[in-house]
Amino acid sequence: MSDAAAPAQPPDRRGLWRRIRGTQGRNLWFAAFVAPFFLGLVVFVYVPILWSAVLSFFEARNTVTPTKFVGFGNYAYLLQDRLFLNSLVVFIAFAVFIVPLTYVCSLGLALLLDKITIGRAFFRSVFFIPTAVSYVIAAIIWRFGFFNGARFGLLNSFLRSLGLEQPINWLGGGNNLYWVALVSARLWLQVGFYMILFIAGLNKIPVETYEAAALDGASGWRLLRWITLPQLKATSVAVIMLLLINAFQAFDEFYNMLGSIGQYPPYGRPPLVHLYLIALGGGQQDLGVGGAGTMILTSIIVVFGVAQNWILNRGGKA
Amino acid sequence: MRTSRVAQGLRYVIAIALALFFLLPLYVIVRNAFSTNANITSAKWNWLPDQVNLTNLTSLLANDSIGIGRAMANSAIMAGLQTLGTVVVSLLAGYALARYDNRVSRALLALTIFTLMVPAATTFVPMFIITAQLGWIDTFRGLVIPGMFSAFATYLFRQFFLDFPTELEDASLIDGCNPWTSFWRIVVPNSRGIIAAVGTIILIGSWNAFLWPTLVGRDATRTVQVALSQFMTSQGVRYPELFMGTLVAVLPMLFVFLFLQRYLVQGLTTSGLR
Numbered sequence: 001m002s003d004a005a006a007p008a009q010p011p012d013r014r015g016l017w018r019r020i021r022g023t024q025g026r027n028l029w030f031a032a033f034v035a036p037f038f039l040g041l042v043v044f045v046y047v048p049i050l051w052s053a054v055l056s057f058f059e060a061r062n063t064v065t066p067t068k069f070v071g072f073g074n075y076a077y078l079l080q081d082r083l084f085l086n087s088l089v090v091f092i093a094f095a096v097f098i099v100p101l102t103y104v105c106s107l108g109l110a111l112l113l114d115k116i117t118i119g120r121a122f123f124r125s126v127f128f129i130p131t132a133v134s135y136v137i138a139a140i141i142w143r144f145g146f147f148n149g150a151r152f153g154l155l156n157s158f159l160r161s162l163g164l165e166q167p168i169n170w171l172g173g174g175n176n177l178y179w180v181a182l183v184s185a186r187l188w189l190q191v192g193f194y195m196i197l198f199i200a201g202l203n204k205i206p207v208e209t210y211e212a213a214a215l216d217g218a219s220g221w222r223l224l225r226w227i228t229l230p231q232l233k234a235t236s237v238a239v240i241m242l243l244l245i246n247a248f249q250a251f252d253e254f255y256n257m258l259g260s261i262g263q264y265p266p267y268g269r270p271p272l273v274h275l276y277l278i279a280l281g282g283g284q285q286d287l288g289v290g291g292a293g294t295m296i297l298t299s300i301i302v303v304f305g306v307a308q309n310w311i312l313n314r315g316g317k318a
Numbered sequence: 319m320r321t322s323r324v325a326q327g328l329r330y331v332i333a334i335a336l337a338l339f340f341l342l343p344l345y346v347i348v349r350n351a352f353s354t355n356a357n358i359t360s361a362k363w364n365w366l367p368d369q370v371n372l373t374n375l376t377s378l379l380a381n382d383s384i385g386i387g388r389a390m391a392n393s394a395i396m397a398g399l400q401t402l403g404t405v406v407v408s409l410l411a412g413y414a415l416a417r418y419d420n421r422v423s424r425a426l427l428a429l430t431i432f433t434l435m436v437p438a439a440t441t442f443v444p445m446f447i448i449t450a451q452l453g454w455i456d457t458f459r460g461l462v463i464p465g466m467f468s469a470f471a472t473y474l475f476r477q478f479f480l481d482f483p484t485e486l487e488d489a490s491l492i493d494g495c496n497p498w499t500s501f502w503r504i505v506v507p508n509s510r511g512i513i514a515a516v517g518t519i520i521l522i523g524s525w526n527a528f529l530w531p532t533l534v535g536r537d538a539t540r541t542v543q544v545a546l547s548q549f550m551t552s553q554g555v556r557y558p559e560l561f562m563g564t565l566v567a568v569l570p571m572l573f574v575f576l577f578l579q580r581y582l583v584q585g586l587t588t589s590g591l592r
Contacts, residue, residue: 041433048443125576252529
């Protein structure tokens with residue numbers, strides 16, 4: 001149709017339309033396919049990021065259209081806020097526990113299942129199943145089943161059978177024992193997923209590589225150290241990145257296991273829970289400070305991400 | 319390679335012990351869901367409930383402060399719509415990003431991958447504001463639509479389509495299809511495996527979501543995770559009902575998972591997270 005009308009058009013405009021359409025309308029088809037996704041991405045991801053950045057420079061209590069520009073005031077406020085700094089410490093402590101532990105455990109499980117022949121599918125399913133369980137549900141089991149501070153909690157029952165008469169107050173004792181619950185719950189929930197990624201990585205290693213190394217007399221730890229780990233580098237980089245981001249997103253289990261248990265501090269509260277309470281959850285609705293907090297978090301993640309990429313790519317040693 | 323029998327036997331012992339540990343939490347749900355309160359809070363640990371009865375289920379269903387029936391229905395609607403929406407949107411975009419190689423396409427791919435790095439924390443406050451401005455608080459639109467644009471799903475689909483042969487599509491184009499009809503008639507039916515895999519990931523994530531439904535799903539659209547969380551932190555929580563609710567909430571996803579696990583594993587291993 002446009003071709004029939006084309007001779008009447010000035011030639012350069014026709015050329016422009018041609019260029020926009022592409023040969024056989026390819027560009028238009030491309031646009032039609034990607035438009036829904038990118039419209040959504042802009043409205044619900046990119047605009048929010050920018051908005052968060054803008055809000056962070058304004059005093060915005062209970063309002064989304066702030067007028068008072070405060071420069072870096074919100075940042076200064078947060079970076080002097082003992083509770084926010086504490087939540088950053090909690091996050092770093094949590095990440096320091098959970099990232100290496102999940103990495104080692106999921107890789108260990110993958111290597112274990114790699115050698116097992118009978119019932120491999122069964123074991124894989126068992127370790128993978130917690131992927132289907134929510135953090136809320138894990139929090140219920142951990143808080144009321146395992147780490148119940150009363151005598152009838154599973155762990156306390158077990159310890160009593162070993163002769164420890166006094167029940168331990170795991171979550172509410174003011175000690176740091178709640179970390180055991182937090183770390184073990186997350187470990188249970190996510191180890192299976194990363195195990196699958198490692199199994200995929202292991203399957204991509206050519207058998208010949210092992211055979212060649214075995215001919216050279218390598219075995220056991222030396223194979224793991226010099227063949228398996230280097231070959232899993234790409235998987236490792238992806239896994240560690242995902243683990244770090246997930247650790248930063250920690251919210252559900254902290255909120256549900258510890259949220260109603262006692263004062264903060266001493267109880268752990270990662271930045272996301274803290275910002276949620278500042279910006280949306282509590283009474284103050286301070287969106288400017290919330291925005292500044294999310295910007296700080298994002299920059300920390302970017303720094304961690306760049307650092308881990310740099311370290312893993314530089315040494316060649318995972 | 320030499321594998322000693324002792325080492326192999328040891329591997330099985332370790333695997334079985336770990337498997338028991340991994341199943342322990344699921345066992346605790348079932349045990350508590352069918353126990354009486356006295357059963358659960360007895361100082362003596364008993365591995366099995368005294369008698370199996372369904373009173374916990376009936377009292378759970380009758381408990382208005384949890385509203386489990388309504389919450390389950392809400393979760394099903396939200397998770398179903400979100401999965402459908404996300405899969406369609408991401409499938410289209412992932413396909414186009416794999417097939418059309420031009421400057422715009424590469425820029426859009428970079429924009430997509432960038433969002434994988436951005437934590438949800440960065441967007442949740444403004445996303446809530448936008449949703450509120452749209453008047454979508456406590457509606458299914460508010461629960462479903464903002465979460466429908468998954469860079470992860472789009473990226474997995476793109477990786478899959480990079481290895482998907484183009485011959486079938488070319489043939490259908492010569493036969494008179496346009497890219498749209500060719501996509502739905504030829505490409506989609508041949509991508510059922512990856513669609514099932516990504517759909518499972520989205521479905522489980524959506525059903526299990528907590529932070530966003532807490533903010534948006536207030537009363538009429540309270541999901542089951544939010545309902546359980548509120549019940550857990552309420553005064554005088556009743557253990558048997560809470561665990562029966564947990565069992566009810568976890569069962570649908572366990573079934574989905576057991577049926578679709580094969581696709582999930584295939585999807586994660588073939589499309590390769592890089």
